[in-house]
Amino acid sequence: MSIAARKISAVSQTSLPPMVAIDNVTMAFGSFVAVENVNLKVGNGEFLSIVGPTGCGKSTILNAIAGLLKPAKGAVSIDGATVGGVQNTIGYLFQQDALLPWKTAYQNVELGLMFRGVAAEERRAKVMAWLEKVGLKGFESRFPHQLSGGQRKRVQMAQALITEPKVILMDEPFSALDIHTRHLMQNELLRLWQEDRRAVVMITHDLEEAIALGDRVAVLAAGPRSRVIESFPVDLERPRNVSEIKLDPKFMTLYRDIWASLRGEVEKSYASR
Amino acid sequence: MQAVNVRLIQIALLALILGSWQIGVTSGVIDRFFFPAPLDIVQQVISWVADPSFYKHVGITLSETVLGYVIGTGLGVAAGVWLGLSPYVARVLDPFIKAVNAIPRVVLAPIFVLWLGLGLWSKVALAVTLVFFVTFFNAMQGVREVNPVVLSNTRILGASRSDLLRHVYFPAAASWILSSLRTSVGFAVVGAIIGEYLGASAGLGYLIARSEGNFDAVGVFAGIIILALFVLIIDLLLDVAEKRLITWRPKAGEERPA
Numbered sequence: 001m002s003i004a005a006r007k008i009s010a011v012s013q014t015s016l017p018p019m020v021a022i023d024n025v026t027m028a029f030g031s032f033v034a035v036e037n038v039n040l041k042v043g044n045g046e047f048l049s050i051v052g053p054t055g056c057g058k059s060t061i062l063n064a065i066a067g068l069l070k071p072a073k074g075a076v077s078i079d080g081a082t083v084g085g086v087q088n089t090i091g092y093l094f095q096q097d098a099l100l101p102w103k104t105a106y107q108n109v110e111l112g113l114m115f116r117g118v119a120a121e122e123r124r125a126k127v128m129a130w131l132e133k134v135g136l137k138g139f140e141s142r143f144p145h146q147l148s149g150g151q152r153k154r155v156q157m158a159q160a161l162i163t164e165p166k167v168i169l170m171d172e173p174f175s176a177l178d179i180h181t182r183h184l185m186q187n188e189l190l191r192l193w194q195e196d197r198r199a200v201v202m203i204t205h206d207l208e209e210a211i212a213l214g215d216r217v218a219v220l221a222a223g224p225r226s227r228v229i230e231s232f233p234v235d236l237e238r239p240r241n242v243s244e245i246k247l248d249p250k251f252m253t254l255y256r257d258i259w260a261s262l263r264g265e266v267e268k269s270y271a272s273r
Numbered sequence: 274m275q276a277v278n279v280r281l282i283q284i285a286l287l288a289l290i291l292g293s294w295q296i297g298v299t300s301g302v303i304d305r306f307f308f309p310a311p312l313d314i315v316q317q318v319i320s321w322v323a324d325p326s327f328y329k330h331v332g333i334t335l336s337e338t339v340l341g342y343v344i345g346t347g348l349g350v351a352a353g354v355w356l357g358l359s360p361y362v363a364r365v366l367d368p369f370i371k372a373v374n375a376i377p378r379v380v381l382a383p384i385f386v387l388w389l390g391l392g393l394w395s396k397v398a399l400a401v402t403l404v405f406f407v408t409f410f411n412a413m414q415g416v417r418e419v420n421p422v423v424l425s426n427t428r429i430l431g432a433s434r435s436d437l438l439r440h441v442y443f444p445a446a447a448s449w450i451l452s453s454l455r456t457s458v459g460f461a462v463v464g465a466i467i468g469e470y471l472g473a474s475a476g477l478g479y480l481i482a483r484s485e486g487n488f489d490a491v492g493v494f495a496g497i498i499i500l501a502l503f504v505l506i507i508d509l510l511l512d513v514a515e516k517r518l519i520t521w522r523p524k525a526g527e528e529r530p531a
Binding site: 145 | 444519521
């Protein structure tokens with residue numbers, strides 16, 4: 001398993017064309033430059049974690065991939081096609097509640113398929129299957145306010161993944177959850193991803209999460225004019241158990257190495273405030 | 274227990290006011306020319322309600338109110354959603370909207386009579402101008418306050434512009450619009466009544482104006498009571514409609530219903 005996983009990430013980083021390519025991207029808001037000259041490649045089936053101090057412009061990178069924001073310089077491409085405008089070959093897991101509060105769990109999960117013009121019967125079968133997959137069988141007709149935080153995240157996962165996106169983007173997806181729910185959801189996510197591996201770009205400020213989930217961890221410098229300073233491959237076996245992997249000596253070594261690189265940036269970001 | 278007590282006190286209060294009014298009139302302390310006895314008013318209301326031709330007046334006022342309401346809120350929602358979605362147009366039109374909104378709508382009544390005649394439509398037009406702005410501002414606010422994360426998420430899921438309108442903007446604005454619908458019912462009635470009052474041959478406003486012309490204070494008061502009941506009933510209907518339409522909103526104190 002681990003060998004296969006390593007092979008995939010090794011191959012994707014070298015020969016195969018990347019699923020997501022970020023070429024020399026600069027993101028700016030007026031005269032404020034959030035990130036500058038970022039180069040990142042994500043292979044098909046690779047899980048990339050991006051860590052960086054708060055306010056370093058991590059989210060703008062994701063929004064550039066999603067097509068929600070236009071880079072001031074450089075270009076992003078997904079599967080060889082340049083991103084211009086909002087993409088719908090991606091799934092986006094937001095940090096905040098992004099469910100439509102006036103739709104039930106079922107209707108929320110259904111949205112992506114409905115917008116793609118999938119017939120009602122086929123939709124129904126898929127939605128029910130996905131709700132069961134994320135452990136929400138029987139909760140179809142609940143509105144978001146009738147679900148717990150963890151359950152809402154599950155609905156969001158099903159909603160984002162049901163369209164079988166080429167790339168999954170995650171913006172601190174579990175930071176609003178309590179620690180136990182967070183571990184549960186991280187394991188759940190890994191299980192779903194393991195079943196059908198896609199390219200993932202996850203942004204977080206939690207280094208443990210970044211290592212526990214990712215195949216590779218990229219460290220961003222403190223903003224403004226943030227850039228990628230280093231990139232660490234994570235050679236931990238899959239499938240992983242998020243709450244136990246932290247005791248793995250390899251995990252601790254990685255944590256120490258990456259933290260050594262991240263620490264200076266975190267201190268800088270505090271000093272500049 | 275508390276609720277029953279409140280109800281009892283309310284009834285007692287009402288009885289006290291009406292009773293002293295009635296006694297005041299019969300004993301001659303209150304001038305019955307200006308303040309007719311409550312019993313006389315009740316009798317007038319009953320005799321109207323029992324008279325089939327009375328319903329012609331109610332029907333006319335009702336159709337003016339409903340037409341003014343439907344047209345006014347329809348235009349208000351459409352314009353509000355449109356301007357909410359295009360901030361640029363909203364900025365251009367802002368001074369004009371403010372200026373038009375500043376005109377006391379009642380002064381437009383004579384112009385509408387001139388344009389549209391003494392019939393139904395001059396009253397409808399007046400009701401429309403009153404209702405429009407209430408709904409318009411609320412719809413615009415509702416659209417502007419759509420959660421940007423929800424919007425981005427829906428766009429990424431593949432929503433087209435019309436999908437966004439149908440699944441995000443309208444539902445998000447719905448609670449704002451609905452609350453404005455409640456307020457604007459009152460305005461629609463005011464528009465219809467004032468229109469009738471200024472020139473008409475039928476309707477509740479006409480009844481009140483006619484009674485006034487005959488120095489018949491009983492008729493005026495009876496008309497006022499009928500109008501109040503009229504608005505209360507419409508309000509009640511809207512209450513039911515609102516509960517049906519917005520099922521997704523958590524009710525006060527709701528935890529986890531089945």
